[in-house]
Each structure stands twice: as structure tokens, then as C-alpha cells.
Amino acid sequence: MSIKRSALSVGVIGAAVLAVAATTAGTAAAHGTMTNPVSRVAACYAEGPENPKSQICKDLVAMSGTQPLYDWNEVNIANADGHHQALIPDGKLCSANRDKYKALDLPRADWPATPVSAGAFTFKFRTTAPHLGTQTVYITKQSWDPTQPLKWSDLDPTPVAQVPVTRTATDGYYNYAGTLPQRTGRQLLYTIWQRSDSPEAFYSCSDIDFGKASAAQLAAAQPAAAPAAQAPAVPSEEQITAGLSKSTVAHHGHGGNPNEPAGAVVPTASAAVGGGSPTGPLLLAGAAAIGVGWAGMVLRRRRFEAVRRDS
Incomplete structure (x- = not known):
């Protein structure tokens, strides 16, 4: 017995x-950020964490150090579970209310901005660990003032894009179509990636420029407004790989392999995660x-x- x-x-x-x-085996976290139009954290990372070029990126490093830039793919809330507005107060949208990324909330009109126009637009989201979920992209209302803290009420409730994403990323990117409405001047796109295989969610703020700013925007933006510029740089794959040694993002790549270094990325070739690993x-x-x-x-x-x- x-x-x-x-x-x-x-x-x-x-x-x-x-x-x-x-x-x-199933706890790999999803990570990434929007790269077209480039997000604030990705734009500053592309400039180089140690020697950023723009004043706003220099100010970000002065406020929070270089680590938020090396951890560009981790602006997240682990237990969001769709409760974004309850967890993120007004003025903290770009940082997801995380102190580590608080500089991303700086209300300034000189963030690197991607030139755009109304109509069809192809979004590119660089993911280092793709997972099931939904990406939703919102745009600010025409009345948005870039020199004031971003509030939930500043976002148009109608998404410009909303798509399901899977465990497969093409060359490390999610690519999908959306439609930008008529706007003038500086605006902002706010992306929420809510996973369906986990309560975790990721967030990113991308500054865009429709040109021909309204008189109200010009008045509000002075003296911080910068002249219209070319599209800001996007992190290269070489730069992403080179920065892994300084990343503290602990999702261990894709598939939960504990032997992968912190911050390991999905290689730039079609990659399946989860069941395919x-x-x-x-x-x-x-x-x-x-x-x-x-x-x-x-x-x-x-x-x-x-x-x-x-x-």
C-alpha cells in the first residue's frame, strides 16, 4: 500500500x-513599437542613445538616462487586460504611466514627426516577439495642442486602423493598412497592442505632420515649434542587434528560450512564435x-x- x-x-x-x-514554454512576452510612422522612443533610439541629435531626444536622455531608449520595445503594462483608460491617467499616455518612460510624455512640438497626408497609409510595427492580439491606432483631434499633456479626450474615438495580429511577423514587422483623415499641422497617432493570449498591452506615440498648421496650432506651438523636416530616422536592424547587450527587456526573445539573451529579437525573416517554436x-x-x-x-x-x- x-x-x-x-x-x-x-x-x-x-x-x-x-x-x-x-x-x-508559453510565457514569452510580446514586444515592439511603431516604426511607420516612427514612435517617439524609436525615433530617439535611432538618433543614438549616447549622442542624440535633436533637442527633445537630448532632453529625454537628460531626464531619464539612456536605458529607456535601449528598452525601446517595452512600453507596456503587464496586466492591462483592456483597461487602458483606467490604468493610464491623462498626461501619461505615451509612457503608459511608467516612470521609466516619463520623458515620452513631454508636451512639446519638436518631437521628430513623420510627414503624412490624408488617405491610405501603411503602418509598420517592429515586433521582437509577435503574439496574438489586436493593434488599434487612434489619431488626435484637429483641436489637439501638442504643447499640452496628451489626454484621452484628445483622441478621436474612431480608430484609423484596427487589425488582428498573429504569431507570425513578416521580416520582424506587422504591416497593415489604415486611413488617415483630413488634418492640418502636427498630430499624433496612439497605438495600443492588446494581446489576446495574455493581459499584457503595449503602447506607442508617433508624431506626424500634415503640414499647413492652423493659426491656433502655430500660436500654441511657439516658441517650441520646429520647422517642417524630413521623415525622422528609424532604428536599423544593425542598430537593434548592436543594442541588445544594453537592453534590460527580459522577454528572452520568442518562444521562451531561457538561453537567449535579454532583449533577443525576432530575426528579420518570417518568424512564427508559440506553437511553431x-x-x-x-x-x-x-x-x-x-x-x-x-x-x-x-x-x-x-x-x-x-x-x-x-x-
């Missing part, structure tokens, strides 16, 4: 080991082998003790 009870206990423990392994089965197989071996050892020990007692 004692051997049977031991076998039952071993089975329960073995099942627990397998459950832990299964959980570990070999890591999960390997972890499960390893856990199963450990559980079986340990169970056998315990049972042999129990039988040996039982024989000794009987003799």
Missing part, C-alpha cells in the same frame, strides 16, 4: 513538473525525462525499504 501511495505522490509531483514546464516541446520532453527518472528512483528506494522490513 505504501508503494502505491508513493507512486501516486510521484505521479502528482511529475505532473506538477510538467505543468511548470508547459507554463514556462521547438523550445516548448524540448522543455516538455526534458521535464518528462526528469520526472520519469526521479519517479523511478523513488519507487526503487521504496521497494528496497519494503523488502528490508519484510525480511
